Amino acid sequence: MIRLAWRNLQRNKARTWLTAGGIGFAVLLVSFAMSLQSGSYEIMIDSATRYFTGHGQVSTDAYIKQPRFARTIANAESLQAALEAIDGLTVFPRVQAFGVVSKGEKSLGGMILGVDFAAERQQLDVYNNVIAGQIPAALDQALIGAAMARNIGAALGDEIVVLGSGKQGSVAAAVFIVAGIVETGQVELDRSLIFAPFASVADAFYLADEAHMLVLMLNDLSRLDEIVAKVEAQLPEPLGVQTWQQLMPLIEQSIELDKAGGYLFFSLLLILVTFAVVNTFVMVLFERTREFGLFMALGMRPWQVIGQVQFEALLLSLLGVLLGLGLAYPLLAYLTSVGIPLDQVGGEEVSRQMQMGSMSRIYPKATWPSMTTAPLVLIVGTQLAALISTVRVQGIRPVTALRAE
Secondary structure: OHHHHHHHHHHHHHHHHHHHHHHHHHHHHHHHHHHHHHHHHHHHHHHHHHHHHOOEEEEEHHHHHOOOOOOOEEOHHHHHHHHHOOOOEEEEEEEEEEEEEEEOOEEEEEEEEEEOHHHHOOOOHHHHHEEEEOOOOOOOEEEEEHHHHHHHOOOOOOEEEEEEEOHHHOEEEEEEEEEEEEOOOOHHHHHHEEEEEHHHHHHHOOOOOEEOEEEEEEOOHHHHHHHHHHHHHHOOOOEEEEEHHHHOHHHHHHHHHHHHHHHHHHHHHHHHHHHHHHHHHHHHHHHOHHHHHHHHHOOOOHHHHHHHHHHHHHHHHHHHHHHHHHHHHHHHHHHHHHOEEOHHHOHHHHHHHOOOOOOOEEOOOOOHHHHHHHHHHHHHHHHHHHHHHOHHHHHOOHHHHHHOO
16 A cells, blocks of 8 residues: 555655645744744743742742731741752742932932842852942942942942831841942842842841741752742741742743744644645546546445545655654754854843843754644644545546546
8 A cells, every 4th residue: 555655646756745845844844943932931931030030939928919028937047958958959048128228418219138149149140240349248248239329329339328127117227338230121120229148138127037038949940840849848837939930920921922923823834734735635636536436446435545545645744744854853953052143133132131141042942842743733634635635536426537538
């Protein structure tokens, strides 16, 4: 049957190879595009989470619903140590307070973020955007936003005073020396944010072994669900975990929207290829009407004739799929190793404006769905196209068909 089907396809080599080439091109294009999407999503998520937010955050349930200063994590240090025992997880604490930041006669409302600079600078890209000075190295040093520095007239080495409300309404005060100025790209943050040592902020605001959040960073983001489950098993009431999807829903929504647009494009492409296959087999049917009539005169049933055409369609689709995958695999293997540079099309500028660090290259990621979706759809589509085209076989009368020229 295979030899007969191949011989029939070879009757018109140009049409056969053009059709197989169209199927192969569709497989190549869809597989490449879906792999490129997967790779770009992975980089987008990793860059966004590594910029400032982290892959997840542990806070009290009340703080998650409505952040307030008094809603802290008790025994934060011991909990941090317990969570860091989980393989593939790094944890660092933060405290967050609001107050008035002053330099001389100028004052401005601001958010004071107490962080572990030594731990965070190894994991987060926001510290790569220090435009003047350096990361604080002493307990009395701070890193302030560029817009805040301009608004209060603060320069490197200047003293700034922070006043706020500590725990149980006590007055909190601290003096910091400006060690560095950071430009995050987010206007509101640059205008209001101060990074200061965790211990200094905690002491100034009367927090004893407490934190507002524990930031989670994973070595392998694909293990997110697994590690979150292990973290939740370690958490006492009333603590909870927020993943990056909950912390940055716009990223998740943009990915889903882009996926929908991609699926629409892929669907239209596959439908066009299927219509081309329908056209091919309609022509085959007209050209072989006499042949089919002879088969039926010799005792073949219509369904047997249709089965022969279906097998030819299967062989044709497999030929096209092999051509497409034969080109897609080496191309993706090469691009996965070297990446696709984006500097010539503004990739670094776009990633900076989106506060996602430096994203100069995209590495396609071949996944099981990206490499099997187009082949499976086209094989099924080719079979349906052949079936639609051969419905007319049911109405062929052998005597009439044998008289056809």
